[in-house]
Amino acid sequence: MIPMDNIPNISDLESTKRTVKFFEGVLRSTPNGIVVTDASQNIVLVNGRFSSMFQQNWRDVIETNLFVWLQQLDDGAVDLWTKLMDSVYREGYCYDVNFNMTTTEGVKYLSVNASRVSQESTEDQGIIISNWRDITKQIEMEEQIATSERLAVLGKLSGSIAHEIRNPLATIDISALNLKRRLKDADEKTKNQIDRIIRQVKETVDTIQSLQDLAKLETPNKRRWDLSDIITNREAISDLPENVHLINAMTKNQLFVDVDEKQISIVLRNILSNAAHAMDNQGTIWITAYEDDNKNVIISIKDSGPGITDENIKKIFQSFFGTKVKGFGYGLTICKMIMEKHGGEIDATSEEGEGATFILRFPSANT
Numbered sequence: 001m002i003p004m005d006n007i008p009n010i011s012d013l014e015s016t017k018r019t020v021k022f023f024e025g026v027l028r029s030t031p032n033g034i035v036v037t038d039a040s041q042n043i044v045l046v047n048g049r050f051s052s053m054f055q056q057n058w059r060d061v062i063e064t065n066l067f068v069w070l071q072q073l074d075d076g077a078v079d080l081w082t083k084l085m086d087s088v089y090r091e092g093y094c095y096d097v098n099f100n101m102t103t104t105e106g107v108k109y110l111s112v113n114a115s116r117v118s119q120e121s122t123e124d125q126g127i128i129i130s131n132w133r134d135i136t137k138q139i140e141m142e143e144q145i146a147t148s149e150r151l152a153v154l155g156k157l158s159g160s161i162a163h164e165i166r167n168p169l170a171t172i173d174i175s176a177l178n179l180k181r182r183l184k185d186a187d188e189k190t191k192n193q194i195d196r197i198i199r200q201v202k203e204t205v206d207t208i209q210s211l212q213d214l215a216k217l218e219t220p221n222k223r224r225w226d227l228s229d230i231i232t233n234r235e236a237i238s239d240l241p242e243n244v245h246l247i248n249a250m251t252k253n254q255l256f257v258d259v260d261e262k263q264i265s266i267v268l269r270n271i272l273s274n275a276a277h278a279m280d281n282q283g284t285i286w287i288t289a290y291e292d293d294n295k296n297v298i299i300s301i302k303d304s305g306p307g308i309t310d311e312n313i314k315k316i317f318q319s320f321f322g323t324k325v326k327g328f329g330y331g332l333t334i335c336k337m338i339m340e341k342h343g344g345e346i347d348a349t350s351e352e353g354e355g356a357t358f359i360l361r362f363p364s365a366n367t
Helices: 010-029 048-053 066-070 077-091 136-182 188-215 227-231 261-278 331-341
Strands: 033-037 043-046 093-103 106-116 128-134 223-226 244-248 256-259 283-291 296-303 345-350 356-363
Touching (some): 048 128, 066 077, 077 093, 077 106, 106 136, 136 188, 223 227, 227 256, 227 261, 227 296, 244 261, 256 261, 256 356, 261 283, 261 296, 261 331, 331 345
Antiparallel strands (some): 033 043, 106 128, 223 256, 283 296, 296 356
């Protein structure tokens, strides 16, 4: 006969079931990842949101050790979590500790809050509840705002700066070209010095042009354009050095886009100028265009330069980032802003030693 004291109270069982369902609902509904770990960092409870951060089902995450997943974050995550735990055990909680996770889609930024669960049993005092929040969009928005503010300031200054500097530079350029013609029989050292002046003037003019481009980033004045006409625009290709060979595989009256031709010319000029610089002003640039399966119009610009490192290619569209010794490093940021204003996209791929390829993607205007 079973002692009456050992028979569970039905009302207590029902209450427990309701409590379990309540917490299951909370875990499912929160947009954040929830993880409960014991003193050995084994996961005793986890929700689907945390598991999805690692592209896993929660059943494959529960009862594993948290360090298995921390090791998939960027370098330093394990040490950072250890410091976080020290703080939690000492203070009882910690707020806003940030982790990064690099994926094929880019970098994810995660903010973690954690607290210790107080229990009467000493065996349970190591239980930690951590709340993982994806703040990637927040970080990106903050960066976009900061970029817009910096570029807005530069844009306001660009007009006066360009006017004050262009005129004396034009005088220096003309004088250097006249000297080069008059001293065509001079020694190599003198010729090299004159060529150096001309190159430096050209680099400075490019910087000024970038400043002026900032002032032109208004709402695009779109109309229908034959893409081949934009690509062969003299403004975009006339400044290429003599030793850069441009192969243009465009056919007229084939691809059409609704764009602001002046702004897209800025994009092309920046990309071509960067390509020439990467090749030390000698090499080949291939331009091709086509329509993809989604009816988007694609421009591909590939150079024969040394390529871009994996580390740098993730940063090239960030403002004030550049691999050039000179310049402000916002040329490709301007390109990205223009493409976004047109409802398009810009991307880059590269292998070191194999050159770089920039991809411009436009919504099609073909009828």
